[in-house]
Amino acid sequence: xxxxxxxIVKPMMAAAQESLAxxxxxxxxxxxxxxxxxxxxxxxxxxxxxxxxVNRRQAKALLRIHRNTTLTVLxxxxxxxxxxxxxxxxxxxxxVRDVVNTAVGFRLV
Amino acid sequence: MTIPNRVRPxxxxxxxxxxxxxxxxxxxxxxxxxxxxxDYDEQIDRSAxxxxxxxxGFLTQMExxxxxxxxxxxxxxxxxxxxxxxxxxxxxxQAHPQNERSVAQYGLMLDSLAELEEAHRGDEGFEDExxxxxxxxxxxxxLFNQAWAAIIHLEVAKKR
Numbered sequence: 227x228x229x230x231x232x233x234i235v236k237p238m239m240a241a242a243q244e245s246l247a248x249x250x251x252x253x254x255x256x257x258x259x260x261x262x263x264x265x266x267x268x269x270x271x272x273x274x275x276x277x278x279x280v281n282r283r284q285a286k287a288l289l290r291i292h293r294n295t296t297l298t299v300l301x302x303x304x305x306x307x308x309x310x311x312x313x314x315x316x317x318x319x320x321x322v323r324d325v326v327n328t329a330v331g332f333r334l335v
Numbered sequence: 336m337t338i339p340n341r342v343r344p345x346x347x348x349x350x351x352x353x354x355x356x357x358x359x360x361x362x363x364x365x366x367x368x369x370x371x372x373x374d375y376d377e378q379i380d381r382s383a384x385x386x387x388x389x390x391x392g393f394l395t396q397m398e399x400x401x402x403x404x405x406x407x408x409x410x411x412x413x414x415x416x417x418x419x420x421x422x423x424x425x426x427x428x429q430a431h432p433q434n435e436r437s438v439a440q441y442g443l444m445l446d447s448l449a450e451l452e453e454a455h456r457g458d459e460g461f462e463d464e465x466x467x468x469x470x471x472x473x474x475x476x477x478l479f480n481q482a483w484a485a486i487i488h489l490e491v492a493k494k495r
Contacts, residue, residue, distance in 0.1 A: 288474060291475065295447070299482075309493070
């Protein structure tokens with residue numbers, strides 16, 4: 227039995243939106259405190275440098291490690307976004323699986 | 336310049352674009368679930384947790400012990416050993432397709448390790464006498480712990 231575009235777009239959009247809202251919320255929940263933590267450690271590094279508690283080489287190392295940690299956190303946020311998109315695509319496909327498979331007569335989706 | 340309507344299907348027919356999206360997704364999925372990022376690897380998860388614990392333990396030891404025990408000379412062996420361990424996890428991560436982000440994270444970890452060694456090493460000619468500044472050790476530890484936590488968080492997120 228054939229189906230119309232309108233029939234499958236609505237459940238697909240609804241499933242994708244619901245999935246994205248849930249997963250993206252989780253990515254945001256992760257990112258917020260981590261970025262705050264990075265801001266705090268950057269302030270700590272500035273205090274150590276201002277108080278001459280570290281030499282020039284050690285200050286450079288601290289800043290470089292801070293940069294690396296920031297990039298590591300951002301890669302995780304990006305990865306969580308990819309997982310969210312993947313989940314949304316699969317949720318969208320899942321929402322129309324039965325309709326599409328019934329229409330084509332075999333397990334396409 | 337006016338673009339003729341016939342070359343702007345996306346704007347006029349969003350449903351058609353949605354259908355194309357479905358078709359592409361189905362084609363890439365081949366009847367299975369779509370995968371945009373690698374699968375979870377329990378061994379990587381375990382190794383990353385171990386490496387986090389080892390770095391935390393090392394820096395805590397540098398913080399609480401005194402004298403010769405905390406010098407670069409007495410601890411220089413830690414750095415190549417730890418680098419070897421991180422590289423081993425990176426190689427395992429590289430074996431998974433669509434795992435570029437995790438692989439990049441291990442590269443950043445190796446760079447941070449080299450920087451820590453640089454901070455530990457003494458001035459030229461007195462390398463072995465170098466120590467990590469006591470006040471900076473908690474900051475180093477927090478940064479390493481945060482980086483490892485991020486790596487583990489991404490790995491765990493790959494569980495389906």
